[in-house]
Amino acid sequence: MSRARATDRAGRRRPAGKLVFVLGGATSGKSEVALRLAGRKRPRAFVATGQGLDKEMSTRIARHQATRSPDWDTVEVPVGLASWFAGHGKRYQTIILDCVTLWLSNVHRRTGAAATVGKRVEELLRAMRTTSATVVIVSNELGLGLVPVGQSVRAFRDVAGRVNQQIAAEADEVHFVISGMPLRLK
Numbered sequence: 001m002s003r004a005r006a007t008d009r010a011g012r013r014r015p016a017g018k019l020v021f022v023l024g025g026a027t028s029g030k031s032e033v034a035l036r037l038a039g040r041k042r043p044r045a046f047v048a049t050g051q052g053l054d055k056e057m058s059t060r061i062a063r064h065q066a067t068r069s070p071d072w073d074t075v076e077v078p079v080g081l082a083s084w085f086a087g088h089g090k091r092y093q094t095i096i097l098d099c100v101t102l103w104l105s106n107v108h109r110r111t112g113a114a115a116t117v118g119k120r121v122e123e124l125l126r127a128m129r130t131t132s133a134t135v136v137i138v139s140n141e142l143g144l145g146l147v148p149v150g151q152s153v154r155a156f157r158d159v160a161g162r163v164n165q166q167i168a169a170e171a172d173e174v175h176f177v178i179s180g181m182p183l184r185l186k
Helices: 030-038 055-066 081-091 100-111 114-129 151-170
Strands: 018-024 044-048 072-076 094-098 134-140 173-178 181-184
Touching: 018 030, 018 114, 018 151, 030 094, 030 134, 030 173, 044 081, 081 094, 081 114, 100 114, 100 134, 100 151, 114 151, 134 151
Parallel strands: 018 134, 018 173, 044 072, 044 094, 094 134
Antiparallel strands: 173 181
16 A cells, blocks of 8 residues: 555645554553644544443443543444544544554454455555544554464454554554553654
8 A cells, every 4th residue: 555645525635644553562551652642633533443342341441531631522433444534534633543453353243254354454544544634543462472372362363463564564653552651663
């Protein structure tokens, strides 16, 4: 995928948006780093892929929401990210997508189609590049721990790793977060 300049509705060329990729382990502080990296340009959207399917997850979502100022438009998009970016992304100067790993889990749960994930990510990145926004993408790095015992968990970890590589290759910046400390890789 190229970072070609996009055109507006009148056919005029405009700069493609900036993609910033933030990844790290669970509870590493990556969402807080994403908020800092996003800056203050308005209007801004926080695109959440997590769903409060149980009490613990609902508590996590509420905690995340409490860290954002009220000038963020929060939208919940568990699966249709490319469609959301294509239809709504142009309205914003700043967008945070949190998080790719939960999106992958949602896609897998609903479709079971791991084979088409690469194509879905390509479509998502293309849709993100049609905006002029700074898009901060958050994801979990799952490959630093023990090798999971279960085959299905290993398969998910492998898909997540390939997706992270795909996004990192396209991103303008890549940051890895450890204990709340970001390390810029690209």
